[in-house]
Amino acid sequence: MTTESDARDELIDLAADFYDQFADGEIPEMTLPTRTKSNIEYDTESGVWTYGDRTSTRSANSVRGARKLLKAAYTIEFLAEQLDEDRSSTLRELYYLSESWDNDEAQFSSQDESNDLVEDLEIVTGVTREDFHMRPEESGATLMGPLLIREQTRRGEREIHCQEDVGAGGYQIPNNPDMIEFLDDDIDFALAVETGGMRDRLVENGFDEEYNCLVIHLKGQPARATRRITKRVHDELDVPIAVFADGDPWSYRIYGSVAYGSIKSAHLSKYLATPEAQFVGIQPEDIVEYDLPSDPLSDSDVNALESELEDPRFQTDYWEEQIELQLDIGKKSEQQSLASRGLDFVTDTYLPERLDAMGVL
């Protein structure tokens, strides 16, 4: 976690670079890694995918380019002020706020433009959006399990035990999970669960209590805050992370975003990705082995599976085998389809068997 004053310094340094370039009679510019699939590389040291060496340059040598740097300078001023005042805002608020800026040329013409600029600033400064105090629109995960946390809020500190001090809905993590400190825990592993229905099943069946498991609700494609908290649980509490999702290509992408990071945010992989995270299922193999109720693969499912076979992040023996098998059987199953064996099958049989086979239990 970067401190507020560090984040502010990084931003001011960038603006100072523009100033120095001007002062030296140079045309100001900003250099960024090229953000395409062909420029992501596996970093063997950290085990995550990050940008490669290719770069692109934003230069003020055109009206368009100059306008981009002007907008960057205004945004830097706003963010520095926000950090000074210990306030925060959303990406959408930034977009609208630009309408109040005195220079029309600095105003954003679309939300995409302001979103992209904030990403550029993250990449160039090496500071995350959260540390600029930019909040996401979507709320992050809820946690349920034997974990005592302390959250820093603007209303003071809160100590919350994620089983004893929360209702059945669990503990709602804040937008910036780095405001949380882990105080104490009795966690053997964490299970990151795709759907609300399955998350509630695990909590109802007391799976978190019986197995000392921290249940993290991914809520579909996980928000940045959810991926961040998952990584912190892994790194700081030194426990295995297992991802439990539906058995279809879209859910493998959910696993992928937890484990490998995304192309769009490869600059954040070290901060968000948990390469040690393992996939519990539903595996295509499970559909066969447990004879689960299934739906036929649609054309877009098949396309997505084929595109995953091409994706460097899925080029492991395990994934190639599972994806080939799925294309072969032409079926997908949801995690809740385990209910066809009764409501306790998932907690009494499926998860213990799978987690044991994976070496988690």
Added chain:
Amino acid sequence: MTTESDARDELIDLAADFYDQFADGEIPEMTLPTRTKSNIEYDTESGVWTYGDRTSTRSANSVRGARKLLKAAYTIEFLAEQLDEDRSSTLRELYYLSESWDNDEAQFSSQDESNDLVEDLEIVTGVTREDFHMRPEESGATLMGPLLIREQTRRGEREIHCQEDVGAGGYQIPNNPDMIEFLDDDIDFALAVETGGMRDRLVENGFDEEYNCLVIHLKGQPARATRRITKRVHDELDVPIAVFADGDPWSYRIYGSVAYGSIKSAHLSKYLATPEAQFVGIQPEDIVEYDLPSDPLSDSDVNALESELEDPRFQTDYWEEQIELQLDIGKKSEQQSLASRGLDFVTDTYLPERLDAMGVL
């Protein structure tokens, strides 16, 4: 709130009706209100829209009809057992679970079929799905404000203050909000907020503290649990409810589902709808008055507005005036567009002015 044994009795009574019809040599049948737009009526006493007098009959006089009643009988058995054991399940689990039933004819062929059947059972028995212990897939609202609640969980009771005992993310209500009891509060009014970005803005600016306001996060189109908790806050705590959403036809529907209920769940209006809820904005009038950044209405926006003009639930002077104005100016604005006047404009100016004009403050 219906007790578990009441809910169970209502279900068993329905199965007993089938039995008695058989015993009397009659063809078993089940009678339901017709669930179409033309059969919803305004109930002046309760102020909500409910089904009118027209009914449809499900009879066992065809194979198709007989199969429907067979499925109903199996589902009743499952639900009665679930209530006996004080367990719960999701709609999706019920669908998959039917694969374990001994009679193939009783198994559901699609999730829509099992969903519809559970709705039928709600209507016929007058018991809500939540009281059958059927959990929704989506999670409900978070609350932030001066409210002390007691939640009944399977792990015992939890007393939680929705400002002092929660993090910045607030209190996550359980899937069945009737498991909550309101113990104490200092609430002057509740504000139900559409977007996460605006919810976070209000919390960051301390709006809940300054105005003794309970902030309810709707998360877009609100889940049943969210509408239920909103109604209970209104009825039990006797405070006004104000809905704060974007200024477009889809957000007026969000307001409508809080205030009037939906056609699909008109049988639940008395349980879910809060007819006294008022719309704060963004009003089309606000777009003009506050000169908010806006987007042009799309064709589908225009169609949706025109369909709202035809909708009996929107046929009030207020809504006709606002919708006509919006069609006239051809613009829509998001709630976060208030940030174009600065991050504090919404809490320092807009909401106090609007809530005062509405008589809430």
